[in-house]
Amino acid sequence: MRNNRYRTHREIQKIRLAIVGCGGMGHRHMYGLAELHRAGWEKFALVGACDPVQANAESLAAQAEERFGTKPAVVGSLEELAAVGVDAVDVTTTPPYHHTVAVETLERGWHTMVEKPMGLTVRACNLICRAADASDAVLSVAENYRRDPVNRLAKALLDAEVIGKPRFLIHHAIGGSNRMLISVWRHQKDQSGVLLDVGVHYSDMIEYLLGEVDTVYAQTRLHEPIRHNPAAGSGESGSNPAGVYTKWQQKMPAEFEATAEDAAYATLTFKNGVVGQYIEDHGAWGQGSWLRQIHGSKGSMTLPGDRSGRLISLNIAGQETINDERLLSLVPDFCLDAVTTDLFGGDRLWRYEFPFAQTDAKIIAIEYGDFAEAIAGNRTVEVDAYQGARSVAVSYAMLESCATGSIVSLDAMLDESVDTYQREIDEGLGI
Ligand SMILES: NC(=O)c1ccc[n+]([C@@H]2O[C@H](COP(=O)([O-])OP(=O)(O)OC[C@H]3O[C@@H](n4cnc5c(N)ncnc54)[C@H](O)[C@@H]3O)[C@@H](O)[C@H]2O)c1
Numbered sequence: 001m002r003n004n005r006y007r008t009h010r011e012i013q014k015i016r017l018a019i020v021g022c023g024g025m026g027h028r029h030m031y032g033l034a035e036l037h038r039a040g041w042e043k044f045a046l047v048g049a050c051d052p053v054q055a056n057a058e059s060l061a062a063q064a065e066e067r068f069g070t071k072p073a074v075v076g077s078l079e080e081l082a083a084v085g086v087d088a089v090d091v092t093t094t095p096p097y098h099h100t101v102a103v104e105t106l107e108r109g110w111h112t113m114v115e116k117p118m119g120l121t122v123r124a125c126n127l128i129c130r131a132a133d134a135s136d137a138v139l140s141v142a143e144n145y146r147r148d149p150v151n152r153l154a155k156a157l158l159d160a161e162v163i164g165k166p167r168f169l170i171h172h173a174i175g176g177s178n179r180m181l182i183s184v185w186r187h188q189k190d191q192s193g194v195l196l197d198v199g200v201h202y203s204d205m206i207e208y209l210l211g212e213v214d215t216v217y218a219q220t221r222l223h224e225p226i227r228h229n230p231a232a233g234s235g236e237s238g239s240n241p242a243g244v245y246t247k248w249q250q251k252m253p254a255e256f257e258a259t260a261e262d263a264a265y266a267t268l269t270f271k272n273g274v275v276g277q278y279i280e281d282h283g284a285w286g287q288g289s290w291l292r293q294i295h296g297s298k299g300s301m302t303l304p305g306d307r308s309g310r311l312i313s314l315n316i317a318g319q320e321t322i323n324d325e326r327l328l329s330l331v332p333d334f335c336l337d338a339v340t341t342d343l344f345g346g347d348r349l350w351r352y353e354f355p356f357a358q359t360d361a362k363i364i365a366i367e368y369g370d371f372a373e374a375i376a377g378n379r380t381v382e383v384d385a386y387q388g389a390r391s392v393a394v395s396y397a398m399l400e401s402c403a404t405g406s407i408v409s410l411d412a413m414l415d416e417s418v419d420t421y422q423r424e425i426d427e428g429l430g431i
Contacts, residue, residue, distance in 0.1 A: 014042065014043060014044055014045040015043055015044045015045070015087045015088050015111070015372060015375055016044075016045050016047045016085060016086045016087045016088070017033075017044040017045065017046055017047065017048075017086065017087070017088045017089065017090060018046070018047060018048030018049065018050050018072070018075075018081050018084065018086045018088075018089050018090070019046070019048070019049055019050065019060060019072075019089075019090045019092060020050040020051070020078070020081070020089050020090065020091050020092065020093060020101055020105075021050070021051060021091060021092035021093030021094070021097070021101075021115075022049050022050070022051040022053070022056040022057045022059065022060040022092075023051075023056055023092070023093075023094070023248065024182070024183075024241070024242075024244045024245045024248070025092040025115055026049075026051070026056070026060055026090075026092040027059070027060055027063065027244050028241075028242050028244060028360060028361070028364060029090055029092055029115075029142075029364055029368075030046065030060055030063065030064050030067070031067075031242075031357070031360075031361040031364070032360070032361045032362070032363070032364025032365045032367070032368060033046060033364075033365070033368055034064075034067040034068065034361070035343065035358075035361040035362055035364070035365040036339070036343070036365035036368050036369060037068070039339070039342040039343045039365065040342060041339055041342065041365075041369055041372070043368070043369070043372035044088070044368065044372065045070075046064050046068055046070075046072045047072050047073060047084055047085070047086060048072050048073050048075055048081050048084045048086055048089075049061040049064065049072045049073070049074050049075070050075045050076065050077070050078070050080070050081050050089075051076065051093075052076050052077070054074065054076060057074045057075065057076070058074050060072075061073075061074045078101065078104055078105065078108070082108065086110055087110065087111060087375075088110055088111035088112070088113070088138075088371070088375060089101075089105045089110050089111075089112055089113070090113045090142070090368075090371075091105070091112060091113065091114045091115060092115045092142075093115075094185055094191060094192070095117055095119070095120045095191065095192035095196075095197075096120050096190070096191055096192070096429060098114050098115070098117070098118060098119050098120065098124065098128070099119045099120070099124040099125070099127045099128050099429075099431075101114075102114050102118075102128045102131065102139070103127055103128060103131040105137075106128075106131040106132055106134075106135040106137050106139060107131060107134075107135065109135065109136065109137050110137055111137045111138040111139075111140075111371070111374075111375050112132075112137060112138070112139050112140070113139075113140045113141075113142050113367065113368075113371045114128070114139070114140070114141055114142065114388070115141075115142045116141060116142060116143050116200050116201065116204070116388070116391070117192060117196050117197070117200040117388075117391070117392045117395070118141050118385065118388030118389060118391070118392055119388075119389070119392060120191075120192055120196075120425060120429060121392070121396065121419075121422040121425050121426050121429070121431075122389060122392055122393050122396060122413055122414065122416055122419070122422065123416055123419070123422065123426050123429075123431050124426075124429060124431060125385070125388060125389035125392050125393075126389060126414075126416065127431065128385055128388070128389075129385040129386065129389055132384075132385040133385075138371065138374045138375050138381060139381070139384065139385050140367070140370065140371045140374060140381035140382075140383060140384070141381075141383040141384070141385070141387065141388035142364070142367045142383075143200075143201070143204045143367075143383045143387075143388070143391070144201075144307075144360075144363045144364060144366075144367060145201045145204065145205050145306040145307070146204060146205055146208040146382075146383075147340070147363050147366040147367065147370075147382075148306055148307055148363060149336055149340060149344050149349040149352060150303075150304060150308075150309060150310070150311075150312060150349070150350070150351065150352070151205065151208070151209075151303070151306065152334075152336060152340070153312060153327060153328075153331070153334060153349070153350055154209065154301065154303050154312055155208060155209055156331040156333075156334040157301060157312070157314070157327065157330060157331055158209055158210075158294065158301070160330060160331050161296070161298075162298075162299070162301070162314065162316065162330050162331070163294065163295070163296030163297075163298055163299040163300055163301050163314070163316065164296040164297030164298030164299065165296055165297045166210055166272075166274050166294055166295070166296045167273075167274060167275070167295050167296055167297060168274060168275045168276065168277070168294070168295050169206065169209075169210060169268070169274060169275070169276035169277070169278075169292075169293070169294050169295075170276075170277050170291055170292070170293045170294075170295075171202060171206065171276060171277070171278045171279070171280075171291070171292050172278075172279045172280075172289055172290065172291040172292075173198070173202065173279070173280045173281070173282075173290050174279060174280075174281045174284045174288050174289045174290070175281075175282070175284055175288030175289075175290075176224075176262070176281070176282035176283055176284055176288075177224070177283070177284070177285050178224040178226065178227055178228055178283065179227065179228055179229075179230065179238055179239065180227045180228060180229040180230075180238055180239070180249075180252070180256075181194050181197070181198070181227075181239050181282060182238075182239050182240065182241065182245055182249075183245070183248065183249070183252065184227075184229075184252050184253070184256055186260075187227050187256070187258035187259070187260055187262070188258070188259050188260055189259045189260040189261075189424075189425065190259070190424075190425050190428050192260075193258075193259075193260020193261060193262070194260060194262055194282045195220065195260065195261055195262070195263075195264050195280060195282075195395060195398065195399065196260075196392070196395050196396070198280065198282070199264065199280055199394075199395040199398070200391045200392055200394075200395045201306070202278075202280065203390075203391040203392075203394035203395050204383070204387070204391040205292075205306070206268070206276065206278075206394070207387070207390060207391065207394070209294065210270055210272070210274050210276075210294070211270055211271060211272050211274070212270065212271045212390070212410070213268050213269070213270055213271075213276075213390075213394050213397075213410050214269045214270055214271045214409065214410060215268070215269045215407050215408065215409050215410070216266055216267070216268055216269075216394065216397035216398055216401050216407070216408050216410070217266065217267045217401050217406075217407045217408070218264050218265060218266035218267070218278075218397070218398035218399075218401040218402055219264070219265045219266075219402055220261040220263060220264045220265075220398055220399050220401075220402040221261060221262070221263040221264075221283075222258065222259075222260070222261045222262055222263075222283075223262055223263055223281075223283030223284075224258060224262055224283040225257060225258050226255055226256070226257060226258065227255065227256055227257075227258045228254065228255050229249060229252050229253060229254055229255065229256070231245075231246065231249035231250050231252070232249070232250065232252060232253060232254035233250065233254070234250055237249065241356070241360065242356060242357040242360050242361075243357065261399060261402075262281070262282040262283040263279075263280065263281040263282065263283055263284075264278065264279070264280045264281075264398040264399075264402075265278075265279050265281075266278040266279075266398050266401070268394075278398075290305055298316055298317055299314060299315050299316035299317055299319075300314075300315045301313070301314050301315075302315075307356070307359050307360065307363060309351055309352040309353050309354065309359060310351065311323045311324070311350070311351055312327055312350070314327065314330075324350070325350055327350045328348050328350055334348060335347050335348060336348070336349065337369075339365070339366055339369030339370070339373075340366050340369075343362040343365050343366060343369075344362060370382050389414060390410065390414070393410055393413035393414050394410065394413075396413060396421065396422055397410060397413050397418075399421040399422075400413065400418045400419070400420060400421045400422070402421075403420045403421040404418070404420050
């Protein structure tokens, strides 16, 4: 039941929002919300910070007060949030809780934005899909990479067939050695291993750019069963996006066992005939590399790293490389949406330059803008439950393919008829 007694007139105009899960990404989302408001899109009132770890909720609420002038209520459960009175929640818990929280919030009629991966397994995603279908509330997946203005331009260039008909994709992300990636849970099979945690971003980007994946064949490996955390004690910081993880990383063990695979070597086929070569290796030593390159019937396009603001490079047969403002002349109708334009300071961008934490906040702000517009009924969300489930399915298809030694179809992933690898995780979740 909503409690209207404490609402100010100004707040009634706004969507009463709570952040559920106040760890690293919860804090980054709050910074993103502040960035959205700074850009003039004051769509939300942050009224709740929810986390069973009270210190985390308290930290987020205190920092929110510095930014918004009012302190959200600090609560430990959805029941307590109901008493605060919310219209919408932003779910930034660790992945095992995405479906438990989102199904309940949708049933309560609260608009729900869920961080990626939408669910811990395909089955968990399907539970969210069904809850979203049964609810009048909006369900949005907070998938940030595709909202990067440079990725928007890449998509426009592909749609304009500047490189002709796409034929093949090379996606390589290679590095990592035996260091902990942000946190211990990212190396645990039952909590979202790194191939899901990072891979789901790439899966979403790949389908955003090239359409639906049809089949996957992969070899996966666990190369580094012992991971090291350089930040343990008060050591140097390790992998730490936007610098928010330090206080938690210092309390994590210096070394620990990893149970989740850390490398995938895959061949993907797409429904439109494109073939992809995909390497995601988080246990690689020596020379690291990152490459996202698409070859078509007239040329090729090399994309920069997500959220880097760097340059797209186009090579069209018979022409010199195009990697500057001339990219825009190839897509005269390309135009960023209003929120992105206000956040990044231009509606036709081919590059940008901000410190990472600022870029991160701006792109999260775009997610909130999309969510607010969908709640207002102005449009449907960009990344819905269906796409959220597909991205999780593409990532797990690699692990299922290796577990079964076969080519796996996305349809079989989505209808859960292939679940050899995920079964143990589903059993742990009790679903
Ligand atoms: N899009 C991105 O670029 C990006 C980056 C980092 C993390 N993420 C995603 O954000 C989510 C959170 O990651 P993180 O790095 O913040 O993890 P984290 O471990 O730093 O924080 C998770 C928080 O969730 C809380 N929590 C756990 N169960 C809860 C529940 N039932 N209700 C409320 N709170 C609960 C924990 O106490 C903790 O405070 C993950 O899904 C992760 O994949 C996305």
